[in-house]
Amino acid sequence: MANALSIEKLTTIQSLITQHKEMPGALIPLLHAIQDTIGYIPEDSYLPISRALALSVAEVHGVVTFYHHFRTFPIGKHILYVCRAESCQAMGAEKLEAIIKAKLNIDYHQTTSDGAITLEPIYCLGNCACSPAVMMDDEVYGRMDNQKMADLINEARAS
Amino acid sequence: MTSIAKDLPIKIYVPRDSSALSLGANRTAKAIQQEAHKRGIEIEIIRNGSRGLFWLEPFVEVATANGRVAFAPVQPKDVASLFDASFLNPDSSTAKAHSLNLGLTEELEWLKKQQRLTFARIGITDPVSLDDYLAHDGYKGLANALKLTPAEIVKTVTDSGLRGRGGAAFPTGIKWNTVLGAGEIGVQKYIVCNADEGDSGTYSDRMVMEDDPFVLIEGMTIAGIAVGANQGYIYLRSEYPHALHILNEAIAKAEAAGYLGENICGTNHRFKLEVRRAAGAYVCGEETSLLESLEGKRGLVRFKPPLPAIEGLFGKPTVVNNVISLATIPIILDKGAQFYADYGMGRSRGTLPIQLAGNIKHGGLVELAFGATLRELLYDFGGGSYTGKPIRAVQVGGPLGAFLPESQFDTPLDYEEFSKIWAVLGHGGIVAFDDTVDMAKMARYAFEFCAIESCGKCTPCRIGSSRGVEVIDKIINGTDVEKNTKLVRDLSDTMLNGSLCALGGMTPYPVLSAMNHFAEDFVPNSKPTLKKIIDIVVA
Known part of the structure; x- marks a missing residue:
């Protein structure tokens, strides 16, 4: 990965995963929470998300890229x-x-x-x-x- | 003025609907508050929903003993002059003479000619005030439903003739009856509200959610009790951030007051409701794609059968209804099936909240019994085009709806009458275009939109849409026009008959209607190309 995530962002993502993982159909609410909090969905988050939700990394990638609203890069102010x-x-x-x-x-x-x-x-x-x-x-x-x-x-x- | 201010604070209404905000309603509300403060006048500003006369937003109203008096549209620069004219006392001669004074809101022709049933409270109440909702007939439908058996509730909905307002027009009662009878006793069932209102030209779902959220909550609660579902989800498009906050606030208030959650209104009924945000995929307005999305997956359309009513969300029996369908349930349960069925024509019973959009002078929400003609909507209500040029085409029913020429403007708004002219009513959005529209470009856009939004599961939609863009481009550029025109028709036939859902299956409606009714636009080099126009404008 070109830009490794800061420990701070990884910790944020991990805590959002913990908050959401028991919800039925948790993936999309979780992705919204990550994007709302840090501005985008870093590809580095796919692995911890996939483990917590018992999905493959490919499935997480598939969902992130299917929806126009989600982005994997930081945006402007x-x-x-x-x-x-x-x-x-x-x-x-x-x-x-x-x-x-x-x-x-x-x-x-x-x-x-x-x-x-x-x-x-x-x-x-x-x-x-x-x-x-x-x-x-x-x-x-x-x-x-x-x-x-x-x-x-x-x-x-x-x- | 000061003598009035010594009494109760005067109530002033400034809408909080997104469209009102988009024209500066927050700035107007702030300016009114500041001006009142400056002059030492006590007022109470209520942020109501919108009456739906969007060309007049921000639409300010002053409460009087005879009803509310409208001043519109009010921009911050107008506020001082309104105070100077004593607008808080609308009966004063100065207030009457003010150029923005429209008189009593209820007497405005545009509203008086409507039949507002689903939208009865919209623009009148404070959307997040449960007291206001209750004071305006709120929760009367639920009270009646609680006295009925589930089968009786379903029968009431069936007898009302209500058909799905999302666009497919499937009888709501029949859908509910299937879910009522589905599965073993005690099986988990769900109510899903399709609030993924993605059709261009439509905003009635947004208005219900922002301007009268309790009516949707009440409708879903009744649906839950009717079919035996204790969990509901509102699948809300991410483009509606205000609706999200308002719905969540209303849900919390309904729960706190015992209208949601455990023991609804002191009974044994339980119904939980949660808003889930969509993520910008148009195809998720298709019900099976929506369910996939709610389950946390890509929004790929499912094969039917099984119907969602039998195997829906998480494989359980599920009612999937549009916002307007669900928001119409309370008045049906309150006033009875016959009351609702008495409106309308043929098999289209009740009313349709019509949304006037695009190039239209008086755009807004018109709720009418089925049967009014397009012409009445476009001219009597809409006042013709915004630009003042002739209306050349209208697209009814969103991006998958047909384009209609002037010769079809006398078609009554009725599901079957629209079918006869190979068009759809859809969700009731009417987008007007003036005579500068290039219909070949619109046909191209229909394919382009389908290509952007296709879920990719079926070939006619996934590949057909991209090939469609290419072939239309060839026609526009004058390459083998006759051959390529035939090719577009062949391709449209494949998409119509071979697509899995309405996205691919209905994209040919705008494409072919544009080709059939506006053939002159498909003659190459008859006019400057879009690129040329943009080049000229930007230069």
């Missing part, structure tokens, strides 16, 4: 999700997407060079009466235009 689904397309999402990529100078699944923002596509935020929509961390923003988008990005960079 903020995560910006841009909705690519039909309702937002009908309101100019593709234009917005191009503007965001140009402004951040990155593509999807990448992080800005200052480490402030990671960009991800998303397929529907359930804010379809206020398209186009984006989500910054846990907050949804609707009726996005160039100005509102620029303000949101600047705000995130400043925080």
